[in-house]
Amino acid sequence: MKGLIVKDLRLFLDQKVLIFIGLVCAFLCIFTLKDPSFIIGYLTIMASCMGAVTVAYDEMNNGRAYIFTLPYSREKYAVSKYVFAFGLGMVTLAATTVIGLVLNVIMKYDSIQNFLLGAAGFLIPVFLAPAVMIPISLKFGHARSRIVLFIVMGFVIAIVTGLSFFDGVAVSVVEEEEVVQLDLFNRFSQSLNYLQIMTAGIIGSAVAFAASLALSIGIVKKMQF
């Protein structure tokens, strides 16, 4: 798989301008937002997406047909995409967390525990960005995958907006032979602490990542040219 990872790394490094702009924006945000967590999230999500987008670059000039003649199985090709995107996300997350931690200690924005908990939350997009982008890009191709991604994002926003309606909505329930008004959403969310929600999120996104990988292997195995 080494050759495939080297190939993706060369493709990533070819996006020098985008990487440079991302770093400049992050640098400016350090001084304007005074929130190191934002920089961690911004750069980590950007890196994960850039890792996943190498799928689209392989498709350019019908290049994937040639790549499939290299001495790798199609399964390994799919796995390499996830390894690269996840690896890139993790390296960025680790690097930005260290930088953010130093800034946090110097500037005393937040407690170290809170800061690290916040940073750990960005593991979710590190799993989710490749999990969503790679199979869509493999299945629908570079051009159509953008439309599909747009639709998927629309669904996500619709679900989140829909859930927010339950926040503060009271329902009538019988409790100890008395009809009382309960805000179920708040009761549910208050019963969990941030650590539990985040752990559930990380586990859920890791499961989605594994399911997405299995789906992508299936897509890649069926590809014909």
Added chain:
Amino acid sequence: MIEIKNLTKKYKNFTLDNVSMTVEDGRITGFIGPNGAGKSTTFKAMLNLVKPDSGEIIINGKNIKDFKEEDKAKIGVVLTDSYFSDTFSIKDIAKILEASYKTFNKEFFVSQCEKFGLPDKKKIREFSSGMKAKLKVITALSYNTEVLILDEPTVGLDVVVREDILNCIRDYVAEDEKRSVIISSHISSDIEKLCDDIYMIYEGKIVLHEETDKLLFEYAVLKIEEEEFDKVDKKYIKAFRKESYGYECLTWQKDFYSENYPSMVIEKTGIDEMMMIMIKGEQL
């Protein structure tokens, strides 16, 4: 060695129909035919890029369905319309090949790129079509393969560079008698000069297979006037087509006709002309 047995692949508007071929060890086999005849589909089937409906392909004694990574590493490939991303430079490609093939000969790759005047730092998208074609062939030759599958490797090259490329392929086979090459090309002179035998495909079917020497020295075109055509013995005529003066017939026994029909016009033929008669004419 490559063996293709009864390969069939059906598409909506095209069928690769029961194609069988053999590329022997130590030989260079040409694969010719007009556009859309099925050459690229056959090549892609050999590389597991299309899934055949039936038939089997055996390379170096192993069915390609059972190929492992080490088996794939023994095949050098040139595809007409596919290569690494054109954002790469030769240096990038060398790094990828080095990480992918245990047998990658970096020294050979770099020296051949230099020999053919390919700049190592320029991106491939800035290369001319000829430079890209050279790079594809050099890549296929650079990791000590046993089988070369070359789909139109000389397309876009001038005659001088084509000759160099053909020499590289020739040397490659000469170095090891276990090596075999299948090559397609629209440039018939390349095929005539390079190949030991030739397969011709038309509308998804193999219509001709012959040793190149036999094609060039025993095949001929008979030019027969209309009123004579019915009287001529056609047992050695492969195909014929109507012309303004009568009929043009392709024979694989020119001596038979020169001995038995001394007044008949018999012309030496090339692959292009043979292909025209086989495709445009009627096959017997």
